[in-house]
Amino acid sequence: MVMAMTMMTTTSMSELAGVTPWRRIAAGDDALAIAERDALGTSARVAVWPPADLGRACAAVDRVLDALDRQASRFRADSEITWLNHGGGGLFMLSDGLTEAVGVALAAARWTGGWVDPTVGDALISLGYDRDFAAIDQQRGEPPGVPVPAPGWDRVELHGPMLRLPPGVRLDLGATAKGVGSDRAAWAARSACGPPGGVLVSLGGDIAVAGTSPRDGWPVTVADGPDPARSAAPQLVRLPSGAVATSSVTCRQWRRGGQSLHHIVDPRTGLPAAGPWQTVSAAAATCADANAATTAAIVAGPRAEDWLATTGLPARLVARDGEVRYLGGWPAAADGATLPVPPGTHVYGGVRRPGGGR
């Protein structure tokens, strides 16, 4: 199913640069303002209080997303990571932004014992995820390629801005880059607006907040897909700080040769993860942590609950049969309860606060 909409607008720099304009969304509360636009192959949403801060916050988020896209998008011919992936291996000097993004990806790999691995680039390409997701459906008749297990994150060396990439290793930062983007965008928007106030940034459902939250936290819906009405067991929670992220095998699916595939790849096999969980959500101090944890849990399969318990993160797991499990203090069933976001970070803690232009 494809929906198309065309908007006639006046020329602006952002549109000429391929950036879609922000659309104001009814917030339902006078004290908040919300806007949304398409970004990074998915949607970006900004919520702020006071409402007068919305323009400044969106401008700051624009700068962060533009920089992140140029650094880490595998689908841009002119991105820095495309330059790396086509370099045939060797020693590369990275920008500050990509250094940080690769550093987070490697830290996530270390933390998760390799369940999240940035060297799955070839695995995804072999499965057919070799272009922006919006273009993948056109190839449904072709069979998938031979599975390519990930070469291994521990073969990649990052020393400061210097990256040594073995020949034949291609990076994909999909499991962490959106989280990094949400963290950067929330911090940048907050810095741009000044106190008092607060901001929430969501990139395709990976959410980070900064500043002062609304009373009891930002109200956030937890769901399988972007449309809660179509999701199994949606839940309303309140996010007082940090971040919450969700990974799901029900989204970003495509078919090859009659086989249904999805984008969360098990690095050990090079195939889509086939564990018992269809959706995992987690809250953490940073969105990069939350994003890495939820992806790792999908890949970990039956070992996910034990591993998540060791992290101490509140998590919500939805099994393929619809059963819902709650871990780490995630509020069970009750709508509107506050998530107990723990302090500390495993993957995005040693970095300096990003600015909007990085």
Next chain:
Amino acid sequence: MDSDRAYRSGRVPLPGPGDSWQADPPGPAAPVRGQGIRHVRRMSNWTAAALIVGTGAATVALAHQALPAATSAAGTGAATGAGGAATGGAGTAAGATGPQATHSVATTSGSGVTTTTTTHTVNGKTVVTHVRHAPAYHDN
């Protein structure tokens, strides 16, 4: 002297009884000398204390700059239940001062919404076309 031999052999003698680290026995020159030593020791103690405090303050300041998320989250951990004070910079605090928000402002989910955007010019105006793909499971 023993201490001279020790220095020549590369060893640094530890202070012991009879060394200048101990107060001298009372004598004609002892009061002045003892006061001087006590003054130096007091100054040393104050210097050491100042160094410890300064090092601690610098460590806290650097940690605050290097770990914004951890710092903010730590500040919020207590605030989750009781509404704590806002942390500095871009940190987050559960809102004793934030507004009341009653409606969901965002959905955390698998990122199924994708968009292809093309831009071209028609009659002098820019036309932006968005082709949006619904999540594939809607098709299945």
